[in-house]
Amino acid sequence: MxxxxxxxxxxxxxxxxxxxxxxxxxxxxxxxxxxxxxxxxxxxxxxxxxxxxxxxxxxxxxxAPLDLDDLHGIYRLRRTLEPEIARRSCVLLTDEELDALDAQAAGFGIREHGMADIYEGHHAFHLALLAPAATTWDIRILTTLWRAGERYIRIGFGKLDPDPAEHERRGKAHVDLVAAFRSRDPDTAAAGIEEHLSRNERIALGALGDAPHS
The missing domain is CATH 1.10.10.10 (Winged helix-like DNA-binding domain superfamily/Winged helix DNA-binding domain)
Structure with missing residues (x-):
């Protein structure tokens, strides 16, 4: 219960x-x-x-209210952890795992699917990208950060759902992320993660404009 x-x-x-x-x-x-x-x-x-x-x-x-300082803190910690794990994970993922992630990433661009429809899969997608190089503690900490940031992401990206072009961009952003890992180049994978986080943070910051926050 x-x-x-x-x-x-x-x-x-x-x-x-x-x-x-x-x-x-x-x-x-x-x-x-x-x-x-x-x-x-x-x-x-x-x-x-x-x-x-x-x-x-x-x-x-x-x-808990939405809070600008908390949001910055969440993304500061994510930028510390995720690019470093990505550097190691990109050389450990198999071609078969990357193919499966590619197919999943393309699915994020389906117009009928809003943020609420894809979020659980979105979480699993990012975990699968990093899992080969992540420790139990890495996953535990990242899961906490992802949950803490989820409200901001859902609100921010939810506002963009009515725009069909946003769905296409969403799918392409995740396909590009898989391509960065498929390069097997640690710098490229880390840069892909950093770019992805930067855009998400900007969208989440926009959500604070209309949502209750402290």
Whole structure:
């Protein structure tokens, strides 16, 4: 029940159904999920460790606001970790793995698929690019950073979904990323990751213009 409550609340926060800055009582959240207080309380502890909620003992829980400094911090850490792992991973990925990633990347450009439709696959795509050279701790830290940044990305890219050209660009950006890894050149792979992160951060920064933040 704790896992179920954690997954459902996390999904609602990342999708924006539980909006940044909104305040909820334990009773309200339990009622939404039709789950007792105990698993909700444990789920909130987990989500607080992920930076998604702020718990106020004896009071309510606040969905963590979107914050400019937090966003910069997330991407600063990602730029520290991901290009370095990419340098090593690009020479370890097999041709078969790159072919599969190429096909997945092209799928991100399907016009009918919005950000909400592709995000889980998007997470798995980036993990697969880095996994051959990533340690358990690398993956643990990156997963935390990806989850922390997911709300910004979903909001920012979600605003671009109505533009058909954005879907084409989205697919091409990921195909180009696979090509950078396929070069087997560490500098090219690292540069591909850095360029990808820079664009995502710019889109996420744009999301802060209209969303509640601290």
């Amino acid at each position: 704790v896992d179920q409550a954690t997954d459902e609340l996390r999904r609602a926060i990342l999708a924006g159904t539980l909006a940044p800055g909104e305040e909820y009582s334990l009773r309200e959240l339990a009622g939404m999920l039709d789950i007792s207080f105990i698993p909700i309380r444990e789920a909130l502890r987990i989500l607080e460790s992920e930076g998604l909620v702020i718990s106020r003992p004896g009071r309510s829980t606040v969905i």
